Amino acid sequence: MSVAGLVLVYPPSRLISLLWPNWSVPFGLMAGLLAFPLILRLLHEQTNHAWSRAISAVVMTWLGICFVMLCLILVAEVLLMFPLPSETVGQGVAALVVLISMYAIFNAHRLHVHKIEVTANQTVNGTRLAQISDVHIGSRQPGFLKPIVQTVNALDADYVLITGDLIDMSNIDIDSLAPLGEIKAPTLFCIGNHERYVDLDAICQRLSSLGIEVLRNRSIDRDGLQFIGIDDAESKSQVAREIKALNANPDAFRILLYHRPDGAEEAAAWGVDLMLTGHTHRGQIVPFNFLVKKVFPRLYRDYQVDGMFLYVSPGTGTWGPVMRLGSKCEITLIELL
Template identity: 40%
Template structure:
């Protein structure tokens, strides 16, 4: 019941904001009469996708999300152009604004459809180098389906990791996804998964993930190649890492790698002997201007951070949430090479290498 109330509140909030944007954008385009019909498409598609998904509701959902981004860039571009041209109402300026917004959205869709493979090298207390692949925020659902995951699977297999680490939001929660779709991620390496907030919107996600051959390690510790891999799943309680780590049975003096969806509580993790924390959630802001807003909410927005010999890596996400658009960020498949500490200055971030 609590989850349904949250979803309903979210839909109402989004719909009101969407309606205001439609009034402004369609007023600019001289088509105000479309404000209500276009606004209603979004909540209708969200509800139908959750209950009785079909090709029409999927297409409507994707259109509505892209239309949302188009309106944001249309209104932002018009405000900028008016400032530059001192509020001159010239027809060609409107054409420039509309075409620029359309190009921005099209480029953002192109960027979002092409995950980049990023290589990160991190000093770690291991005897021999060890390679992992981190996936995060894939958001399988309405926008991302088996075809996208098949492409991700091919990229993962080409780099031959020892294991695949999924740091939450594998599922989007926008429509039901069964294990047969997740099984499209085929690899000989074991797959370890911790939940994110969107996974909890998808019902019995643990059974779905398990049936797909993945191991959910929420609130548990596993041994892998001499490393303690610690999973802390998503919790509605903020700053839950300290309490959960204190309950888990692991050796703070041995190599420890933490998987947690949110890039928070890193200081608490360091104090408890965590050598490396892998997180996601932020999407790197996904697209302008939300990069700025998300950056204010999460100081550790994306990339690699180091402090006192401990490291945090925040993935920008393998997929997207909401609009399938990337501007100012990228979809990533992260190849993490753990290299022996010998010869490395643990506290020197200059020893770290990040390749696009």
């Protein structure tokens, strides 16, 4: 509650006091700033219909705006140590909050394609892989899947790889996921932490019915490629524990799908050539990236780990606030050379 008060109550009430210094912010308004977002979010958790998901998206985006406001208010508090008119400082903060928030919301609706090249063996030379990750249908409306699928199909990939957190709320029905059935290329999926938090078995069944190959602690061989999918887990030893039970195909280019950028050294020792992950969102909203990097030092983009190529996607969607600041919604095109 203290954190909620710091983010939801302090920034807007402090901004009001800067803009109108002679007006005392009523306690009822401060209580409402704290209570209404929590009540509406709880309402969504209890109902989980399309309309409540829309309300939840608005509430969570307001939370993101308040976080942006908090960062700017903290800067304003430093400026107010100097003889500056509070109204002028408040007006500057208000203008920046509006501009930055509008950009962050706009940026969260744009899809960017990032292309990378990975050295592979001769048999798979020219293969194109498209990775999507952290779409977060639930936080995002199901309609967001349509432009994702259209973009992926335009890339003419040989395989589409989904590295977890496709959904983040329960009762995401098959009609909401139907656009995934229009992906032209064979599609493979490994679970993320949010699938574990909600109806895991149901979502895997729905994806399978749409023709998506769900890889749960197993591997398949296709066209000189060995795809391995390992279930997400909080334990940093998950990859080491699960991958040793699988057999590496010595003639294949081995690709591991794992939701979070953990266990890379163990994957490389097993013989993985390419490891694809997500989870970090690159922090999604600055300055969260500095905090996330403390937990996941491999925050974003590509790394070489003991001869293995590791790619950490910033995610294709957003979790919580429909905002991106200092990061982008990405679909990754991987070309094997």
